[in-house]
Amino acid sequence: MASVLITGFEPYAGLASNPSAEIAAALDGMEISGCKIVGRLLPVDFARYHDRLKALLDEVAPALYIGFGLAMGEDMIRIERFGVNLADFDIPDNAGASPRGRAIEPEGPDARASTLPSAAIRAALLEAGIPARFSNSAGSYLCNATLYSALGLCAARGTPCGFIHLPYASEQVAALLREGNGPLNGESAAPSLPIEMMVAAAEIVLQVSAAGLPTA
Amino acid sequence: MASVLITGFEPYAGLASNPSAEIAAALDGMEISGCKIVGRLLPVDFARYHDRLKALLDEVAPALYIGFGLAMGEDMIRIERFGVNLADFDIPDNAGASPRGRAIEPEGPDARASTLPSAAIRAALLEAGIPARFSNSAGSYLCNATLYSALGLCAARGTPCGFIHLPYASEQVAALLREGNGPLNGESAAPSLPIEMMVAAAEIVLQVSAAGLPTA
Amino acid sequence: MASVLITGFEPYAGLASNPSAEIAAALDGMEISGCKIVGRLLPVDFARYHDRLKALLDEVAPALYIGFGLAMGEDMIRIERFGVNLADFDIPDNAGASPRGRAIEPEGPDARASTLPSAAIRAALLEAGIPARFSNSAGSYLCNATLYSALGLCAARGTPCGFIHLPYASEQVAALLREGNGPLNGESAAPSLPIEMMVAAAEIVLQVSAAGLPTA
Amino acid sequence: MASVLITGFEPYAGLASNPSAEIAAALDGMEISGCKIVGRLLPVDFARYHDRLKALLDEVAPALYIGFGLAMGEDMIRIERFGVNLADFDIPDNAGASPRGRAIEPEGPDARASTLPSAAIRAALLEAGIPARFSNSAGSYLCNATLYSALGLCAARGTPCGFIHLPYASEQVAALLREGNGPLNGESAAPSLPIEMMVAAAEIVLQVSAAGLPTA
Numbered sequence: 095m096a097s098v099l100i101t102g103f104e105p106y107a108g109l110a111s112n113p114s115a116e117i118a119a120a121l122d123g124m125e126i127s128g129c130k131i132v133g134r135l136l137p138v139d140f141a142r143y144h145d146r147l148k149a150l151l152d153e154v155a156p157a158l159y160i161g162f163g164l165a166m167g168e169d170m171i172r173i174e175r176f177g178v179n180l181a182d183f184d185i186p187d188n189a190g191a192s193p194r195g196r197a198i199e200p201e202g203p204d205a206r207a208s209t210l211p212s213a214a215i216r217a218a219l220l221e222a223g224i225p226a227r228f229s230n231s232a233g234s235y236l237c238n239a240t241l242y243s244a245l246g247l248c249a250a251r252g253t254p255c256g257f258i259h260l261p262y263a264s265e266q267v268a269a270l271l272r273e274g275n276g277p278l279n280g281e282s283a284a285p286s287l288p289i290e291m292m293v294a295a296a297e298i299v300l301q302v303s304a305a306g307l308p309t310a
Numbered sequence: 311m312a313s314v315l316i317t318g319f320e321p322y323a324g325l326a327s328n329p330s331a332e333i334a335a336a337l338d339g340m341e342i343s344g345c346k347i348v349g350r351l352l353p354v355d356f357a358r359y360h361d362r363l364k365a366l367l368d369e370v371a372p373a374l375y376i377g378f379g380l381a382m383g384e385d386m387i388r389i390e391r392f393g394v395n396l397a398d399f400d401i402p403d404n405a406g407a408s409p410r411g412r413a414i415e416p417e418g419p420d421a422r423a424s425t426l427p428s429a430a431i432r433a434a435l436l437e438a439g440i441p442a443r444f445s446n447s448a449g450s451y452l453c454n455a456t457l458y459s460a461l462g463l464c465a466a467r468g469t470p471c472g473f474i475h476l477p478y479a480s481e482q483v484a485a486l487l488r489e490g491n492g493p494l495n496g497e498s499a500a501p502s503l504p505i506e507m508m509v510a511a512a513e514i515v516l517q518v519s520a521a522g523l524p525t526a
Numbered sequence: 527m528a529s530v531l532i533t534g535f536e537p538y539a540g541l542a543s544n545p546s547a548e549i550a551a552a553l554d555g556m557e558i559s560g561c562k563i564v565g566r567l568l569p570v571d572f573a574r575y576h577d578r579l580k581a582l583l584d585e586v587a588p589a590l591y592i593g594f595g596l597a598m599g600e601d602m603i604r605i606e607r608f609g610v611n612l613a614d615f616d617i618p619d620n621a622g623a624s625p626r627g628r629a630i631e632p633e634g635p636d637a638r639a640s641t642l643p644s645a646a647i648r649a650a651l652l653e654a655g656i657p658a659r660f661s662n663s664a665g666s667y668l669c670n671a672t673l674y675s676a677l678g679l680c681a682a683r684g685t686p687c688g689f690i691h692l693p694y695a696s697e698q699v700a701a702l703l704r705e706g707n708g709p710l711n712g713e714s715a716a717p718s719l720p721i722e723m724m725v726a727a728a729e730i731v732l733q734v735s736a737a738g739l740p741t742a
Numbered sequence: 743m744a745s746v747l748i749t750g751f752e753p754y755a756g757l758a759s760n761p762s763a764e765i766a767a768a769l770d771g772m773e774i775s776g777c778k779i780v781g782r783l784l785p786v787d788f789a790r791y792h793d794r795l796k797a798l799l800d801e802v803a804p805a806l807y808i809g810f811g812l813a814m815g816e817d818m819i820r821i822e823r824f825g826v827n828l829a830d831f832d833i834p835d836n837a838g839a840s841p842r843g844r845a846i847e848p849e850g851p852d853a854r855a856s857t858l859p860s861a862a863i864r865a866a867l868l869e870a871g872i873p874a875r876f877s878n879s880a881g882s883y884l885c886n887a888t889l890y891s892a893l894g895l896c897a898a899r900g901t902p903c904g905f906i907h908l909p910y911a912s913e914q915v916a917a918l919l920r921e922g923n924g925p926l927n928g929e930s931a932a933p934s935l936p937i938e939m940m941v942a943a944a945e946i947v948l949q950v951s952a953a954g955l956p957t958a
Contacts, residue, residue: 169501224480285502
């Protein structure tokens with residue numbers, strides 16, 4: 095059976111959890127569209143994410159790779175269309191590094207386009223009652239770096255590859271508000287979706303993306 | 311058995327649905343904390359909402375009244391603390407009326423404070439993993455008018471009374487995006503929560519509010 | 527010559543400046559519509575603002591009082607229409623106090639309405655090319671407390687009274703971004719207007735408000 | 743004397759004006775850093791912008807080209823770092839065209855990076871008290887198409903090239919609010935900067951960008 099690799103990220107920015115990690119854990123081991131899902135975690139660490147990602151791709155040899163990450167302040171599922179050759183961190187990663195204005199691959203192209211069927215993914219999410227939008231920028235933090243690097247690594251293998259940004263989990267926002275010491279306060283916007291809806295969204299993303307794979 | 315009246319609103323502003331109407335329908339007939347829930351609909355009509363509300367209060371003679379309404383652009387459950395003596399409509403109601411800068415009750419007080427246990431409601435929602443905030447303004451449209459009028463009508467009866475604003479339903483945002491002709495586009499923010507989570511939130515609001523009622 | 531009292535606030539929340547303080551300083555001593563402007567500073571201190579405000583009203587005996595304050599995240603001039611009887615601080619004041627869910631005047635009304643000519647003020651600002659909106663909530667921090675208290679103190683004197691919220695000053699946002707350590711980062715919204723435009727706005731607010739005064 | 747070409751866009755989306763057109767007009771004919779500024783207008787027309795842009799570059803043979811455009815909802819000066827090979831219009835252009843998911847140059851690279859000194863531009867704007875941010879996405883409307891196409895056309899000539907997004911002009915927002923029939927209403931955010939501050943910003947952008955040019 096073909097394998098599909100998905101990754102989430104560790105918590106970062108002082109948050110206690112990361113919905114992308116919960117999704118990777120929830121889907122790990124599932125079978126979707128005849129493929130076995132392998133859900134793994136990437137470090138929020140600019141010095142280490144690339145080697146970890148490459149090792150996972152070598153180990154799993156997936157027929158499809160999709161990264162998931164948190165976009166604080168986003169209000170729906172966000173289908174990334176481009177990764178750019180830029181690391182420019184507004185907040186330090188978990189190892190304390192803050193690269194600014196730095197190329198990810200000094201000799202790489204300015205950007206690489208997602209090879210997922212973005213339009214079909216969005217249509218299927220909306221059909222299922224889950225708000226989703228396209229995005230032309232995955233930012234310049236580790237999510238973008240992962241997308242840019244993965245597109246390079248996967249192109250050599252002929253593996254479809256893309257990235258999905260998630261809003262805060264509703265449960266996470268509720269916990270932050272309860273503590274009263276999160277990055278949020280009663281005045282600020284903190285859009286979210288329940289983790290259950292985001293897991294359902296991830297399954298749909300995988301079904302649509304895997305549908306186009308050659309039969310394993 | 312004591313009755314609890316809740317109201318939702320008709321769709322308005324060209325929308326095909328209103329999550330507050332779905333919540334009133336979903337909870338109608340339920341028993342919560344030993345009370346029977348009566349879920350009804352209010353017209354989005356400045357000339358008619360007051361008489362309809364008064365008739366419902368007369369008919370149901372509830373031990374508790376809570377209005378629900380949609381706050382487009384809101385990102386969590388919003389517990390209103392005040393209704394003000396002002397009708398100032400940015401968009402026309404369903405009968406085409408747009409009162410501007412007009413007192414709801416020319417001789418009424420400037421504002422009336424909710425008599426719900428707001429802090430306990432918010433704590434219970436957060437405990438259940440549902441984001442919620444306090445609000446000091448229910449706007450100046452029909453939601454505020456309903457809260458202001460209801461607080462006047464209920465004070466005379468000694469009935470606790472308040473108002474809860476809801477974000478868009480996720481399913482509603484997905485439908486609007488699918489049609490591509492709603493008030494939203496791919497660029498704009500449209501925070502939402504699934505209708506299922508909002509129904510759960512309404513149940514919690516009712517449980518906490520009814521807990522303080524004298525035994526029926 | 528009649529006097530008009532305006533107040534701004536000290537910086538707070540770790541900010542180095544407060545546009546309302548700059549406006550009070552810029553207009554202090556000016557003559558507008560035949561009135562002498564007295565611009566003073568209020569402390570961001572729940573325990574002290576009331577006495578300072580009362581002392582200023584006693585000392586200046588103004589024909590008109592208008593408070594100014596910063597609303598972080600606001601994008602235009604905001605004309606407050608109500609002050610509510612609630613102190614509920616999301617961030618501590620400059621003395622470290624964070625009253626939560628507390629009445630400002632235990633025996634006071636739920637809210638008091640501004641006695642400024644709000645519609646005429648907004649029309650004049652828009653005519654001058656300055657974006658302005660009405661607001662039905664001045665929050666539940668010191669700005670609201672000042673408005674609520676001032677409306678009570680001024681009613682007894684027959685003095686028109688209101689409150690204007692300001693966005694960040696553009697120069698202030700630029701300084702915060704330059705330092706890279708403010709409450710803002712490259713991703714977050716931080717709407718602003720230049721201090722020069724806000725001073726012009728304040729002059730218009732005063733002209734329109736003073737126009738209705740009995741000739742001194 | 744070397745020439746510098748700047749372009750603004752026609753009004754679109756039902757707006758009566760476009761701050762980028764006002765800036766191009768205001769700077770046309772100025773001398774900045776020893777260069778003559780040529781300010782011209784581009785049509786909001788996907789079928790025509792490219793030929794008009796190419797004709798202008800041929801005619802003016804500039805030592806530097808910078809496009810300006812409006813980003814509705816933006817709150818500061820936005821320095822674009824990438825143009826992507828995608829036209830995906832949420833609203834029709836002025837000729838009624840709405841390309842969706844379409845490559846600008848079927849054989850072109852996924853994206854092209856701005857060749858302006860972005861970091862120096864931002865530093866100079868902040869130093870002058872003007873809020874500015876970097877952006878990794880110019881969207882997928884005509885602004886992005888102009889940036890992507892211009893980077894291709896200018897690369898062949900060795901001409902530095904980039905794009906600056908502007909917020910609404912404050913005067914424009916005030917006019918829209920006065921009419922009460924714009925894309926805005928009293929509830930919605932509409933951040934803006936005065937046209938005067940945006941003209942000053944454009945001069946700084948040109949000074950910093952022209953500083954790096956070989957002496958003409």
